[in-house]
Amino acid sequence: MSNIPESLRYSKDHEWVSVEGDVASIGITDYAQASLGDVVYVDLPRVGDKFATHEAFGSVESVKAVSEIFTPIAGEVVEVNDSLNDTPEKVNGDPYGEAWFIKVKMDNAGEADGLLSAEEYEEYLSSQG
Amino acid sequence: MSDENLKKTPLNSVHRELGGKMVDFGGWDMPVQYAAGVIEEHMATRTRAGLFDVSHMGEIWVEGRDAISFVNRITTNDVAKLIDGQAHYSALTNEKGGVVDDLLVYRFSGERLLLVVNAGTTEKDWAWITDQKKDDSVELKNASSEYCQIAIQGPKAIAILQQLTETELEPIKYYHFTEGKVDGVDSIISRTGYTGEDGFEVYAAAEFAVQLWNKLLATGEPFGILPCGLAARNTLRLESAMSLYGHELGDEISPLEANLGWITKLDKGAFIGSDALKEQKAAGIMRKLAGFEMTEPGIGRDGFDIYIGEDKVGVVTSGSPAPFLKKNIGLAFLPIEFANVGQELKIDIRGKKVSARVVPTPFYKRQK
Numbered sequence: 001m002s003n004i005p006e007s008l009r010y011s012k013d014h015e016w017v018s019v020e021g022d023v024a025s026i027g028i029t030d031y032a033q034a035s036l037g038d039v040v041y042v043d044l045p046r047v048g049d050k051f052a053t054h055e056a057f058g059s060v061e062s063v064k065a066v067s068e069i070f071t072p073i074a075g076e077v078v079e080v081n082d083s084l085n086d087t088p089e090k091v092n093g094d095p096y097g098e099a100w101f102i103k104v105k106m107d108n109a110g111e112a113d114g115l116l117s118a119e120e121y122e123e124y125l126s127s128q129g
Numbered sequence: 130m131s132d133e134n135l136k137k138t139p140l141n142s143v144h145r146e147l148g149g150k151m152v153d154f155g156g157w158d159m160p161v162q163y164a165a166g167v168i169e170e171h172m173a174t175r176t177r178a179g180l181f182d183v184s185h186m187g188e189i190w191v192e193g194r195d196a197i198s199f200v201n202r203i204t205t206n207d208v209a210k211l212i213d214g215q216a217h218y219s220a221l222t223n224e225k226g227g228v229v230d231d232l233l234v235y236r237f238s239g240e241r242l243l244l245v246v247n248a249g250t251t252e253k254d255w256a257w258i259t260d261q262k263k264d265d266s267v268e269l270k271n272a273s274s275e276y277c278q279i280a281i282q283g284p285k286a287i288a289i290l291q292q293l294t295e296t297e298l299e300p301i302k303y304y305h306f307t308e309g310k311v312d313g314v315d316s317i318i319s320r321t322g323y324t325g326e327d328g329f330e331v332y333a334a335a336e337f338a339v340q341l342w343n344k345l346l347a348t349g350e351p352f353g354i355l356p357c358g359l360a361a362r363n364t365l366r367l368e369s370a371m372s373l374y375g376h377e378l379g380d381e382i383s384p385l386e387a388n389l390g391w392i393t394k395l396d397k398g399a400f401i402g403s404d405a406l407k408e409q410k411a412a413g414i415m416r417k418l419a420g421f422e423m424t425e426p427g428i429g430r431d432g433f434d435i436y437i438g439e440d441k442v443g444v445v446t447s448g449s450p451a452p453f454l455k456k457n458i459g460l461a462f463l464p465i466e467f468a469n470v471g472q473e474l475k476i477d478i479r480g481k482k483v484s485a486r487v488v489p490t491p492f493y494k495r496q497k
Contacts, residue, residue, distance in 0.1 A: 004343065023413060031479075036169045037150075037162060037166055037167060038166045038167055039449070040168075040428070040450040041426065041427070041428055041457075042428070043426070059479070061428055061450075062167075063167045063360060063449060063450050063452065064161065064162075064360050064399065064449075066428075066479075067432065085426065
């Protein structure tokens with residue numbers, strides 16, 4: 001069973017979002033990391049890059065697979081988790097903590113409210129079988 | 130989800146019980162990895178032992194007084210050089226010198242040979258081989274469904290397998306085999322593998338697959354054995370720069386281009402494709418399989434284009450992170466003038482041209 005913290009918001013692309021003020025931290029969910037397997041490489045954008053909602057902002061790669069990661073929320077990248085360059089395995093070990101990917105200054109602070117709650121995301125996962 | 134249309138090895142339910150993540154591999158329902166994950170499985174095989182279900186491979190018997198000359202006519206290596214109890218790596222070639230499949234040829238006697246072929250090509254190979262049979266001097270039998278094949282690989286493989294057999298394993302040389310009992314089951318014990326490690330491949334009647342697998346896993350537990358899926362099998366063979374049919378080998382690829390000159394015995398007498406291969410050798414090959422290593426962050430994966438300057442010069446045939454070497458490596462056919470060690474390359478990774486360099490192969494070589 002996947003770990004789905006109550007306090008976060010989720011996308012159907014299996015990203016999570018944590019909002020503080022007008023800044024959203026974005027990462028991938030426990031379900032996503034488990035589906036990928038051992039993560040060996042994370043490709044992230046630069047500070048200052050701007051992304052629209054649902055735009056691919058990077059990729060996460062396991063030994064076997066590549067998965068694009070999408071911004072659930074539009075905004076400008078204000079911080080990038082460079083530590084994932086050297087320790088991509090943190091994505092498997094601590095997907096909701098140390099392995100956040102980027103922080104985005106949101107164009108529209110209300111946008112996160114449109115994302116799935118933990119309960120909705122859990123339902124979505126079970127509907128995917 | 131179990132797909133009813135996929136073929137299953139006798140170990141299918143065991144893989145599921147072990148948490149195997151099942152995928153469609155050339156029409157077979159096979160575990161790509163187990164709970165430990167591909168990196169752990171890979172490392173277990175390099176440093177301790179790994180257990181692989183390779184029962185999907187095909188087994189074809191060639192029997193009769195012309196068994197040796199028949200197999201010599203359809204394969205590139207020199208079967209006349211084999212002695213009883215010896216095996217070699219070889220290739221089935223077509224008239225153009227392309228590779229129908231790569232295979233192992235086992236000599237049981239001068240009138241009895243076993244061909245072990247790839248799973249996804251077994252039917253194609255069987256049709257091809259039976260087509261080459263012109264008279265009754267040989268008898269062919271496709272016994273693929275009768276056998277299970279379990280590979281135990283890694284530095285501890287010999288110690289683990291020795292606990293289950295009275296056959297002395299140490300005297301069996303690399304690429305030799307013997308018939309003996311493993312856990313009381315009649316088996317072919319072959320010192321071969323596809324990982325770059327020491328180890329064995331054990332063939333037995335399919336009905337004993339579960340018994341042998343469970344016994345090997347239990348006996349290997351104190352040694353740190355892990356069951357390994359296809360993902361680890363792929364990264365292990367890639368670190369050792371062993372070819373995979375459909376990637377580095379195919380109907381349009383010659384063994385000379387694929388660095389298999391060492392199994393292409395052009396002076397042994399005529400075989401299918403030998404004229405084309407002799408011509409190719411005399412004229413010189415235009416492209417050659419080369420190994421590369423990424424020199425910038427990024428993974429050049431299967432199918433990615435390779436550039437030198439603005440010119441596309443090739444395509445990655447296999448590319449992956451190498452868990453033991455902790456590098457991103459790959460294989461590709463490159464024009465012969467660009468296939469030299471040290472050549473700088475750019476690999477198009479989703480639109481970004483990332484640097485790589487041609488390096489010597491194998492990428493990994495076990496310390497003996």
